[in-house]
Amino acid sequence: MLAKRVIAEASEIANEVSVPPKKMIKEQKRIDRWFKKKNWEYFSPLAGLARLIEEVGEFARIINHVYGEKKKKDSETSQDVEDELGDILYALACFANKNGFDLDTALEKSIKKVESRDKDRYKK
Ligand SMILES: [Mg+2]
Numbered sequence: 001m002l003a004k005r006v007i008a009e010a011s012e013i014a015n016e017v018s019v020p021p022k023k024m025i026k027e028q029k030r031i032d033r034w035f036k037k038k039n040w041e042y043f044s045p046l047a048g049l050a051r052l053i054e055e056v057g058e059f060a061r062i063i064n065h066v067y068g069e070k071k072k073k074d075s076e077t078s079q080d081v082e083d084e085l086g087d088i089l090y091a092l093a094c095f096a097n098k099n100g101f102d103l104d105t106a107l108e109k110s111i112k113k114v115e116s117r118d119k120d121r122y123k124k
Pocket of ligand 1 (some may be wrong): 055058083085086
């Protein structure tokens with residue numbers, strides 16, 4: 001009985017302090033291998049930022065089409081929200097690769113910040 005409780009508590013503690021698996025770095029490395037294979041250069045930081053903003057603009061456009069008042073013109077091709085989210089992540093991964101950032105670490109820092117800062121906020 002005691003052993004089960006100790007194991008359960010140890011498992012709970014291990015879950016709280018465990019480092020989340022790195023998932024995005026695999027994709028960053030995949031993109032980097034592709035760039036090397038193609039002998040491509042990443043955009044400079046400012047051009048990479050412009051590319052990211054361009055993708056965010058495309059995301060905004062489709063959100064407006066899907067959820068907003070500005071509907072798609074008949075002449076426009078159909079777009080997918082998930083496709084645009086993917087384009088944003090791709091642009092972010094290119095920016096991170098060019099400038100030596102790890103998106104897993106970046107996301108983890110943001111999640112921890114929100115979990116700490118907003119832990120007593122928006123209670124229902
Ligand atoms: Mg796009």
